[in-house]
Amino acid sequence: MIRELFPCDTAKDVFSIDYRRLYEMGYRGLLFDIDNTLVHHGDDSTPEVDELFRKIHQIGFKTLLLSNNDEERVLRFNRNINTDYICDADKPSPESYREACRRMQIAPSEAVMIGDQLFTDVRGASRCGMDSILVHYIGVPGELWLGWHRYAEYSLLLVFHLFRPLFPKLGHKSGSHKNNTVSGESIMSRIGKYLRKEILFCEISPAAYQISLEKEIAKKKLHDLRHRENYAKERKKEVLPCIAAASRASMIKRAPGVDLTMQENKAVNIDIACRTFNHLVIHPGESFSFWKYVGKTTSEKGYLDGRIIRDGRLVPGVGGGLCNLANTLHLLVRQTPLTVTELHTHSDALAPDEGPRRPFANGTSVSYSNIDFRFANNTDQDFQIVIGTSGEMLCAQIRCEHPFPYTYRLTEEGHHFQKEGNQYYRVSKIYHETYDKETDELLKRELILDNHSQVMYDPALIVGEITE
Numbered sequence: 001m002i003r004e005l006f007p008c009d010t011a012k013d014v015f016s017i018d019y020r021r022l023y024e025m026g027y028r029g030l031l032f033d034i035d036n037t038l039v040h041h042g043d044d045s046t047p048e049v050d051e052l053f054r055k056i057h058q059i060g061f062k063t064l065l066l067s068n069n070d071e072e073r074v075l076r077f078n079r080n081i082n083t084d085y086i087c088d089a090d091k092p093s094p095e096s097y098r099e100a101c102r103r104m105q106i107a108p109s110e111a112v113m114i115g116d117q118l119f120t121d122v123r124g125a126s127r128c129g130m131d132s133i134l135v136h137y138i139g140v141p142g143e144l145w146l147g148w149h150r151y152a153e154y155s156l157l158l159v160f161h162l163f164r165p166l167f168p169k170l171g172h173k174s175g176s177h178k179n180n181t182v183s184g185e186s187i188m189s190r191i192g193k194y195l196r197k198e199i200l201f202c203e204i205s206p207a208a209y210q211i212s213l214e215k216e217i218a219k220k221k222l223h224d225l226r227h228r229e230n231y232a233k234e235r236k237k238e239v240l241p242c243i244a245a246a247s248r249a250s251m252i253k254r255a256p257g258v259d260l261t262m263q264e265n266k267a268v269n270i271d272i273a274c275r276t277f278n279h280l281v282i283h284p285g286e287s288f289s290f291w292k293y294v295g296k297t298t299s300e301k302g303y304l305d306g307r308i309i310r311d312g313r314l315v316p317g318v319g320g321g322l323c324n325l326a327n328t329l330h331l332l333v334r335q336t337p338l339t340v341t342e343l344h345t346h347s348d349a350l351a352p353d354e355g356p357r358r359p360f361a362n363g364t365s366v367s368y369s370n371i372d373f374r375f376a377n378n379t380d381q382d383f384q385i386v387i388g389t390s391g392e393m394l395c396a397q398i399r400c401e402h403p404f405p406y407t408y409r410l411t412e413e414g415h416h417f418q419k420e421g422n423q424y425y426r427v428s429k430i431y432h433e434t435y436d437k438e439t440d441e442l443l444k445r446e447l448i449l450d451n452h453s454q455v456m457y458d459p460a461l462i463v464g465e466i467t468e
Helices: 019-024 047-059 071-078 094-104 118-127 148-162 187-195 206-226 260-274 290-294 322-333
Strands: 009-011 029-032 062-066 084-086 111-115 131-135 242-250 287-289 305-310 313-318 339-342 374-376 383-390 393-400 406-420 423-436 442-454
Touching: 019 047, 029 094, 047 062, 062 071, 062 094, 071 084, 084 094, 094 111, 094 118, 111 118, 118 131, 118 148, 242 322, 260 305, 260 322, 260 383, 287 290, 290 322, 322 383, 322 393, 406 442
Parallel strands: 009 131, 029 062, 029 111, 062 084, 111 131
Antiparallel strands: 242 393, 287 374, 305 313, 339 374, 383 393, 406 423, 423 442
């Protein structure tokens, strides 16, 4: 029963749901609870709700009001909307949900229930194989007592958000995946492989992966508590006078095999994230943490599905594409005397190169919140991040108070592709070099990446030398 109480998604209210995206995902019918979902308990429909239903119908959806109230209440609410309805629905009984689908002439897998209660709206949908979206209930300002079931829901929602990847998501229709298999292999078989040390614990199943992830996040938070960093807090609209490093590049990669929609979504995600630390000033002795400023990427904040790497594959994920933003910051920091204190990498062969090869054109990895990008200001002057988007372009600068006597470069040696079994890899060594600005004398050379990146695109598109 407990699994029946978890929705496929949550939303602030019915107005913040992307209905057009639901339609594109293949849903054709929407079931709505009324009280505390569309309006406060007992209220009539509002002009905003009436307009919402008009827009939903224009998209192509069939709608139905599914309410435990009597017919008088439902008819009073429905007089301007004029949609089908089922009153005295006895939620969470699944029969009323099935009847709704019969009326709309769709399968339960093509419908979404939208309501404010886990124990009725969501549970009933789950029991008949229907997806659901839980919206925050509509309360009255100053209302103190919410009912015991609301407090029980708070506890369940905490579990839901903590272990979100374990639960079905919108588009993952009930019955379309096997809970006891991973890629067609039984869980018991994979546990045996783990005990024989053939695979890692996180590779046993999605649940094991989530447990491992939560463990790493907890370790990261414990480390941060024990080693408190002095993170930058001040923002100034006035920019510092000197440009230490600058970048202007397209956020949209157009290449064979690249999903343009994911690229456009990535640009939206980057724009939202940039706003969280634009004009941030890092004083001497202060640090920067990517996730401290960006925070968790959620659809409620406006983040869309972009490309993320999961289990060695490029897949859609909310907030995907922010590795590109972190990579831009990393490249800028490497052109200054700022000190990189945390860096993680993934493949920098995600898509075919556009133009000449540039070291570390990709490869910086971030994942909320344990895989971070951080740097520190160990100099004697202020630095400032000035960053934002303009159309398809990401424009970024790191500015400072006065020039410094060094120049910094990234160089690459031994770049080539090589075939290993059935896989292809980009191989090279990338160095960070420090030069005297006046004499151009090499003062320091540091290996920052022994590159061995799996090619994540069609190997037929590889340009350059391939060895075996």
